[in-house]
Amino acid sequence: SAVISQKPSRDICQRGTSLTIQCQVDSQVTMMFWYRQQPGQSLTLIATANQGSEATYESGFVIDKFPISRPNLTFSTLTVSNLSPEDSSIYLCSGALGGTGEQFFGPGTRLTVL
Amino acid sequence: AQSVTQLGSHVSVSEGALVLLRCNYSSSVPPYLFWYVQYPNQGLQLLLKYTTGATLVKGINGFEAEFKKSETSFHLTKPSAHMSDAAEYFCAVSEMDSSYKLIFGSGTRLLVRP
Numbered sequence: 001s002a003v004i005s006q007k008p009s010r011d012i013c014q015r016g017t018s019l020t021i022q023c024q025v026d027s028q029v030t031m032m033f034w035y036r037q038q039p040g041q042s043l044t045l046i047a048t049a050n051q052g053s054e055a056t057y058e059s060g061f062v063i064d065k066f067p068i069s070r071p072n073l074t075f076s077t078l079t080v081s082n083l084s085p086e087d088s089s090i091y092l093c094s095g096a097l098g099g100t101g102e103q104f105f106g107p108g109t110r111l112t113v114l
Numbered sequence: 115a116q117s118v119t120q121l122g123s124h125v126s127v128s129e130g131a132l133v134l135l136r137c138n139y140s141s142s143v144p145p146y147l148f149w150y151v152q153y154p155n156q157g158l159q160l161l162l163k164y165t166t167g168a169t170l171v172k173g174i175n176g177f178e179a180e181f182k183k184s185e186t187s188f189h190l191t192k193p194s195a196h197m198s199d200a201a202e203y204f205c206a207v208s209e210m211d212s213s214y215k216l217i218f219g220s221g222t223r224l225l226v227r228p
Contacts, residue, residue: 004157031214042204042220043158048213092157100146100165101208103216105157 002027002095004106012112013083020079021109023093028073030098034066037090037108046091049076083113116141118207120219128227133177133192135222137205140186146208147188148216149179153201161203164188175199200226 003026013019023032032049047055047068055068070076080087090110094103121136139145146165150158162173169181179190188205205219 033215043218045215048215094158096214098214100163101214101216102146102148102160102163103214104160105150107157108155110155 002029002097002104004093004095004104006093006106006109008109009107010110010112012114014114015084017083018079018081019083019111020077021091021093023076023078023106025074025095025104029095029104031096032070032076033094033096033103034068034076034078035092035094037092039089043092046078049078080111083111085113087111088113116145116207116209116217118205118217118219120203120205120222122222123220124223124225126225126227127195129197130194133190133195133199133224135190135203135205135224137179137188137190137219138186139188139205139207141207141210143210144183145210147179147181148206148208149173149177149188149190150204150206151201152204152221158204161190195224195226197226197228200224 005024007022034046035043045058046061047057049068049070051070067079090108092108093106096103117140119138148163149161152158162171164171164181172178177192202221204221206216209215
């Protein structure tokens with residue numbers, strides 16, 4: 001298994017600013033993912049964070065708005081840029097060890113944009 | 115493309131009653147299936163998973179699920195609900211490729227009445 005931590009746990013930001021979320025895994029994982037969970041909704045995959053290369057984004061998500069880095073096998077960051085109130089959500093990081101595709105999730109970052 | 119359907123956005127049971135949360139999937143090949151639980155203000159925790167082998171899978175906190183290929187179902191059950199089971203439950207299916215992505219259902223909120 002893997003234990004995943006995220007920082008910050010929550011933040012309140014002003015419109016037009018950016019927030020960078022950090023995700024740290026306690027062991028090397030094959031894949032890392034970033035999700036958005038809007039209030040009362042399920043999880044929507046933003047992108048797959050690839051080590052040492054550009055992330056792979058899902059339909060509807062673009063690098064300019066959600067730049068992602070993954071410099072090594074245990075760390076990734078997600079930046080949410082040019083914030084608007086519609087970006088108010090929980091952002092979750094996960095890691096997969098491979099094999100069955102089981103993912104381990106971080107506690108999430110609750111973002112509120114004013 | 116694979117998909118997951120969870121019937122019932124809200125399920126309410128009395129403490130001590132049977133819990134049944136429904137999940138149906140669509141997949142062209144036998145998938146890997148997961149149930150996750152999300153307590154308020156927390157990330158997702160794996161309850162149980164089906165990969166291969168025995169179709170009745172036991173998980174944590176007394177939950178179990180049965181993979182029924184003929185019905186394309188993976189319903190979650192618990193014989194006796196406890197107040198602490200109140201949470202959001204998500205069924206997920208793994209993309210059967212090298213991406214290790216999970217496709218999530220819309221979630222079911224379980225309410226437990228005293």
